[in-house]
Amino acid sequence: MKIAVDGMGGDHAPLEIVKGAVEASALTKHHIVLVGDETQIKAELKKYKYDSEKISVVHASEVISNDDAPVKAVRTKTDSSMVKGINLVKRGEAELFISAGNTGAIMAGGLFILGRIQGIDRPAIASTYPILGKGVSLLVDSGANAECKPNNLLEFATMGSIYMEKVLNVKQPTVGLVNIGTEETKGTTVIKAAHELLSKSRLHFIGNVEAREIPKGACDVVVCDGFVGNIILKLTEGLAWNILKLIKNKFTSGTISKVGALLLSGKLKELKSEFDYSEYGGAPILGVKGAVVKMHGSSNANAVKNTILKGIPYAETNVVQTIQNSVLELEEIIISE
Numbered sequence: 001m002k003i004a005v006d007g008m009g010g011d012h013a014p015l016e017i018v019k020g021a022v023e024a025s026a027l028t029k030h031h032i033v034l035v036g037d038e039t040q041i042k043a044e045l046k047k048y049k050y051d052s053e054k055i056s057v058v059h060a061s062e063v064i065s066n067d068d069a070p071v072k073a074v075r076t077k078t079d080s081s082m083v084k085g086i087n088l089v090k091r092g093e094a095e096l097f098i099s100a101g102n103t104g105a106i107m108a109g110g111l112f113i114l115g116r117i118q119g120i121d122r123p124a125i126a127s128t129y130p131i132l133g134k135g136v137s138l139l140v141d142s143g144a145n146a147e148c149k150p151n152n153l154l155e156f157a158t159m160g161s162i163y164m165e166k167v168l169n170v171k172q173p174t175v176g177l178v179n180i181g182t183e184e185t186k187g188t189t190v191i192k193a194a195h196e197l198l199s200k201s202r203l204h205f206i207g208n209v210e211a212r213e214i215p216k217g218a219c220d221v222v223v224c225d226g227f228v229g230n231i232i233l234k235l236t237e238g239l240a241w242n243i244l245k246l247i248k249n250k251f252t253s254g255t256i257s258k259v260g261a262l263l264l265s266g267k268l269k270e271l272k273s274e275f276d277y278s279e280y281g282g283a284p285i286l287g288v289k290g291a292v293v294k295m296h297g298s299s300n301a302n303a304v305k306n307t308i309l310k311g312i313p314y315a316e317t318n319v320v321q322t323i324q325n326s327v328l329e330l331e332e333i334i335i336s337e
Contacts, residue, residue: 001315003308004094007036008063008081009101011298017100018044020304025054027309033094036060036081060084066297070104074112082106086113089290095315098282098307100295107144110288117320119327122148123287124156125226125294126163127233131217138164138173139214141226142233142283148225150193153177154201159286159323160221161203166317167284167310176209176219178228183208198223281310286323291315 005021007014014036021032022045031054034041038059045055062080064073074083082101086109088094099106107123116123124141131137140160145152157175164173177195179187184195186208198205209218211232224232281303282295293311295303 001030001096001312002033002088002094003030003311003315004033004035004058004085004088004097005304005308006081006085006097006099006101007034007041007057008060009099010295011100012300013100014040014044016299016301017304019048019301020299021055021308022048022050023301023305024308025050027305028312030054030312031056032308033058033085033088035085035088036063058084058088064102064105066102068102068105070102070108071112073102073105074108082109083113086110086290086292089292090114096291096293096311098293098295098304098311100282100297100299100304103143103294103297106292106294107285110285110290110292114288114290114292117287117289117324117327120155120159120287120323122152122155123285124152124159125229125283126160126286127229127283128168128281129214129222129233129236131215134217136168137214137217137220137222138168139222139224139229139233140286141224142229143226144285145226147227148190150190150197153190153194153223153225154197155287157198157203157205157221157223158201158326160223162322162326163284163286163314163319164220166319166322167313170220172204173220175203175205175221175223176207176213177205178211178214178222178224178232179208180210181208182210194223282307284311284314284319286319289320291320 007017018041021034025032033056035058038057041057060079060081062077064077064080064082082099082105085097089097090113122145125144126138126140127142128136129139138160140156161173164170179191206219214222282293285292291314295307
C-alpha cells in the first residue's frame with residue numbers, strides 16, 4: 001500500500017513532516033510518498049537514515065496556505081502538494097492521503113477531486129476525543145459543517161460507528177447525540193428530529209448526552225454539528241493544557257512541592273500523554289470516496305508518525321465501501337419520515 005503525505009502542509013513543514021514520515025517508515029512495511037517541493041524534501045531526507053525503497057518524493061511546485069480561500073485554491077493551485085496528493089488517491093496510485101494543511105482546502109479537495117460517497121449529503125471530520133483512562137471517543141462532526149439537517153446527523157452517526165468499529169476495533173459502538181439535556185423533548189427542532197431518526201436506525205443509539213458527560217466517556221460516537229463539535233474540541237484542548245500548566249506551576253512553587261513532583265513525575269507524564277493530540281493521529285474525512293486524514297496544523301514529527309500508522313487501518317479495512325453499502329438503509333429511514 002502507498003500512503004501519500006502532504007510534505008508542505010502545516011506549521012512545521014517540511015521539517016517535521018519528513019522526520020515523522022521517516023520514523024513511521026521504520027515501523028511499517030508500506031510505502032510513503034512525500035508530495036511537495038522536491039529540493040526541500042530531499043534536503044530534509046538527507047538528515048536521516050531510511051530505506052529508500054519505502055520512501056519516495058513526488059514534486060509539487062505550489063503550496064496551499066492557511067490564508068488561501070479553500071475552493072479557489074483547490075481549483076487554481078493544481079500543482080500544489082495537497083491537490084497532487086489527493087489526485088494520487090483518485091488515480092489509485094495511493095490508498096491514503098494525509099495533510100496538516102488548510103482544513104477547508106482538504107475538505108474541498110476531497111469533495112471536488114474524489115467526490116462524495118453516493119447518498120451522503122455532507123462529509124464530516126471525525127476527531128478522536130481522549131477519555132482519561134478509557135481510550136477515546138469519536139467526535140463527529142468536529143468542524144466541517146456549521147449548520148446541519150437531521151439526516152446529516154444520522155449520516156455522521158453511521159459513518160462514525162463504522163469507523164469506530166473497523167479502525168478503532170470497538171464492537172457495537174454506542175452513539176450519543178449532543179444536547180442541552182438528556183430528555184427527548186429538549187433541544188432545537190433539528191436535534192429533536194435527528195433524535196427520532198437515530199432512534200429508528202440500527203445503530204446502538206443511547207439517546208441525548210450532555211457536554212459534561214463527554215469527557216467521562218458517555219458514548220463511543222459523539223454526534224453533533226461542526227459548530228458545536230469544534231467548540232467542544234477546542235474548549236477541551238485549551239482546558240486540558242491549562243490544567244496541566246497549573247499542576248506544573250503548583251508542583252514547582254517550592255522545595256517540598258518539587259520533591260513531590262519528582263516522585264510523581266512518571267504519573268504526570270502519563271497524564272500529559274493522555275491529553276496530547278500527537279498521540280492519537282489525525283482526523284479522517286468521512287463521506288468522500290477515498291481515505292483522507294487531516295492532521296493538526298501544528299503537528300510535530302510524533303503526530304505525523306502516529307497519523308500515518310493509525311491511518312493505515314482506515315484504508316486497509318475499506319471503510320469507504322462499507323459506508324457506501326450502509327447508505328441504502330439510511331435512505332429508507334429518512335424516506336419513512
